[in-house]
Amino acid sequence: MNSGMPALSHTEQQEAADRIHKLMEQGMSSGEAIALVAAEIRANHTGAHIQVSFDDEDENENESQNQNEE
Structure with a gap:
């Protein structure tokens, strides 16, 4: 799965973390705090976005390995 995520500066990341802690x-x-802050960032962010790829197959492989170990 691919997702465009806001590219945040270190300062913006720190502000988001501080807001989460305050909530x-x-x-x-x-x-809830993470979801709220993430939604606010997505709604208000006007800067660049980065392309992030989530490989769902790795998750399924890890689950299979964990089940085999049990």
Whole structure:
């Protein structure tokens, strides 16, 4: 699967991490905080995007290996 993701500077990444931590301190779960901040970044980001490829086959191979080990 391919996905275009916002290319963030180190500062932007740090700001996102800080925002996630702040939301968690206010009682939000980590998953909710990450999803919220990611959605905000996608909605507001006007800079470059990077192409990311997720290889789903590797995941299936790892699951098969784990099952064989059990």
